[in-house]
Amino acid sequence: MTTTTESDAGTLRAAMVDALTADGSLTDPAWQRAFRDVPRHLFVPYFYRQGADGRQQRISGDDPGQAGEWLRSVYENRPLVTHLIDGNAASSSTQPSLMAVMLQALGELTTPRVKEIGTGTGYNAALLSRRYGHDQVVTVDVDPDVTTAARQRLAAAGYQPTVITADGAVPAMDGPAFGAIVATCGLDRIPPAWLAELADDGVIVAPLGSGVVSVVKTSDTEATGGFLATPAYFMPLRAEGDSGIIRRPALPDGDGRRTELGVGVVVDESFRFLVSVALGPLGWNYELADDGRPVGACLWDGAGSVAELRADGIVCEEGPRALWSDLEAVHRLFVVKGRPARDRYGITITAGEQRVWLDDPDGPRWLLPA
Template identity: 70%
Template sequence: MTTTTTEHTAARLRNAMVDALTAGADLTDSGWERAFRDVPRHVFVPYFYRQGPGGRQQRIAGGDPEHAAEWLHAVYENRPLVTHLIDGNAASSSTQPSLMVAMLQALGDGDVRVKEIGTGTGYNAALLAHRYGGDQVVTVDVDADVTTEARRRLDRTPYRPTVVTADGATPGTTGGPGFGAIIATCGLDRIPAGWLRELAPGGVIVAPLGSGVIRAEKTSDTEAVGRFLATGAYFMPLRQPGDSGIIRRPEVPTGDSRTSPIGTDAVVDEKFRFLVSVALGPLGWQYDLGDDGKPTGARVWAPDGSIADLDPDGTVRETGRRALWSELEAAHRQYEANGRPSRDRYGITITAGGQRVWLDQPDGPTWTL
């Protein structure tokens, strides 16, 4: 595929992707529509990884004639693409465009200074620079390999945000306070307290929390309050220096079992799993699949080594400091008692002293993060 052919095809596919996002009412803001039509995603995703033969990650690159067509079409489909591996495990990705749209539109209008946590490929930073101007955008990533590649790709475009290699959870490394918005493109189990200090009065935080996305506005020097968007979100976790972000699975328990009142139908319920993601913190999951592709059994484990194993017969075994399946059962009782709430019924209050997620109103049912 020649360079001219690639650029022509990419423009056609990019416009088709944006047309689909606008037709589906995902993309409603004209300023962000222009950004998505102008910024070339393929420049920022020159390759991605997918599962190949034997379960190994296979690199699909635009520079490989065998995969060039597959690569370009995938780049302009509405799906996430794994772009960076650590020890063979996914560590960074290019976010699904419809989710990017939801988060970017949540930032609001105006001439604001924006800090992005999680540079990734640089694509989201380029979109921010298109909308707000490169001098208004700072993007941060903990991985020097990631930021080096992002700078190189940004240099091929007109978009010039400031790219910083730093721990995104730590304030003070990116030019001081006064940001009108902080947007994160990495998964969090709580909002770093220092972000409040970096926000200007009335500034907003748009960030993945659990398997949802919050939009919180700074209401005072020590508080931000907001709600979850309706959309789901599954991001690579925010990593500290030297951390892979992977929760490794402990040995499966082999002790006594008991019958559980909830089975795989509960733990694959997306709305329930959202509550689990904020109430129980970060967890690892694994499923056994039947011939029809539906889960028949499940494993769930925590960073402290606790693990629970649900067998296809509905019995469960638990081991470790936390009785994880018992925690799931308690969360499910709350979920049922409150009418199986969707994400947009939840809100969040962030203060210097702590954070809590609440249902419907700040004085409703509460989960401390």
């Protein structure tokens, strides 16, 4: 990077931290120092954005015609797609405000040793290394291309955490217990093996459904906690050879029926969270009008079930599950319970099951997939 780029990056980075501090996302002085010190642009030398033709376009700091846009984008409060598989987004640099909220949710660790699941660009591992020391940080990703690039970027920035290529759902190494595990990939349940790696009273902060859960270990096989208020949409945790993409089947072609749910209801953030917990992992897309308003929606479960809400208000369903009917039932509960936000939900993990509950462990609850 040129001296000019480094100077501009420092100015933009300071402005980003000031903005995150002002909006309440970044309030802890120790994490403020980490965000001020760690150069995000070294970890995101390029990113992808969707062009007008629907194809992914690469925006790179090495391209003189793109360098200005690239650097400004890197220090904006936005997620950036950084890795593709078959043209689909497979890894990204998380939105900085969400990173800040999740890192601060770790709290004051009695055991300052942290494992990160989902290395991505390496930026989050660098922040953890700046906060706790690189000898206290282990970061894991299943994709060797991702870990190789992250390892190189971390070294260039002066950080040397342990970077491992492995399935993040299982233990990757022997060693002392971790005070915390933080995941930057989407989950539909907390991998039980993570509890075994945690010290007593260890913390897990991880995306679950379309929210972020913070749980504390209470025994070797048990934990309890709640959800943060912030929305969160992450690339799913992937096993080796898994793209993480939920493939959409062909759209239903029947006559359909009228539905009690309009597209405005379906895009409601709080409702989408409950759907992500109650119905499990789903694929979604929206039909947009010329002005960008959603006028239709489609969802599918990856097991052959699909539902489409058309712009005329007719919904069609096909497959083993009546997905839209399930959606309507969840919405009725959502309304009865006062349209709850994410932070009204909790989670209980035992050796036999994991369940999310609303307001109270004895209230409405949903078992997570085994």
